[in-house]
Amino acid sequence: MQDALKFWNSAAEKYAKSPISDMDSYEYTLGRTKSYLREGDHVLEVGCGTGSTALLLADNVAHITANDLSGNMIAIAKRKAQEQDIANVDFVASDMFDPSIGKDTYDVVLALNLIHLLEDTPAVMKRFGALVKPGGYFISKTVCKPGKGLPFKFRMMLWALPLMQMFGMAPFVKFMEITELESHITKAGFKILETGNHPVAPPSRYVVAKRLA
Numbered sequence: 001m002q003d004a005l006k007f008w009n010s011a012a013e014k015y016a017k018s019p020i021s022d023m024d025s026y027e028y029t030l031g032r033t034k035s036y037l038r039e040g041d042h043v044l045e046v047g048c049g050t051g052s053t054a055l056l057l058a059d060n061v062a063h064i065t066a067n068d069l070s071g072n073m074i075a076i077a078k079r080k081a082q083e084q085d086i087a088n089v090d091f092v093a094s095d096m097f098d099p100s101i102g103k104d105t106y107d108v109v110l111a112l113n114l115i116h117l118l119e120d121t122p123a124v125m126k127r128f129g130a131l132v133k134p135g136g137y138f139i140s141k142t143v144c145k146p147g148k149g150l151p152f153k154f155r156m157m158l159w160a161l162p163l164m165q166m167f168g169m170a171p172f173v174k175f176m177e178i179t180e181l182e183s184h185i186t187k188a189g190f191k192i193l194e195t196g197n198h199p200v201a202p203p204s205r206y207v208v209a210k211r212l213a
């Protein structure tokens with residue numbers, strides 16, 4: 001956990017400045033996510049980074065609690081909320097397992113580009129199961145195991161990953177098969193409603209799941 005905190009704190013300024021790599025995929029999944037939101041909803045985003053998505057969704061719901069492990073990510077997110085004059089998003093710096101974010105349950109919980117960065121997927125999914133109200137939605141995007149036809153840039157990145165991790169230049173990451181990811185989601189008490197790969201390679205699996213009663 002300390003390693004992850006150190007990595008994401010040092011990555012925050014650069015992360016804030018990096019452009020979205022596939023804007024069409026981002027806008028498509030943002031639109032699909034909006035279609036599940038209602039104006040009275042209380043939403044939790046876990047691992048919100050610098051808050052861009054939470055701020056884009058703020059208008060569609062009553063309130064968003066946006067959490068991230070990294071205090072530096074949260075500081076940038078708070079600054080952006082102030083600049084954009086958005087008052088219904090609370091940014092909270094803590095680990096997703098911290099009891100401070102587990103006091104309530106939420107209509108919708110978002111985990112975007114997060115699950116592949118966490119080691120214990122069953123424990124992570126159990127946590128999400130406890131955070132979503134029965135009948136509520138869990139919406140996630142997770143980079144999964146690449147198949148054939150991976151762009152050269154990513155092949156090089158995969159090759160260099162262990163070395164970069166050794167020197168603290170990359171975080172922990174594990175690429176599950178899509179079937180494995182979806183089995184973890186259903187085992188945690190969810191029914192999968194919608195899926196897609198956005199982008200396609202490496203597959204960033206978009207999953208909308210409903211919490212069973």
Ligand SMILES: C[S@@+](CC[C@H](N)C(=O)[O-])C[C@H]1O[C@@H](n2cnc3c(N)ncnc32)[C@H](O)[C@@H]1O
Nearest residue numbers: 008047048049068069070073094095096112113
């Ligand atoms: C790849 S970034 C994704 C940020 C944002 N969701 C997005 O899609 O741009 C992953 C984020 O997850 C956060 N994170 C990693 N482990 C976490 C944990 N245990 N609890 C909460 N956030 C965590 C990191 O600090 C980082 O900001």
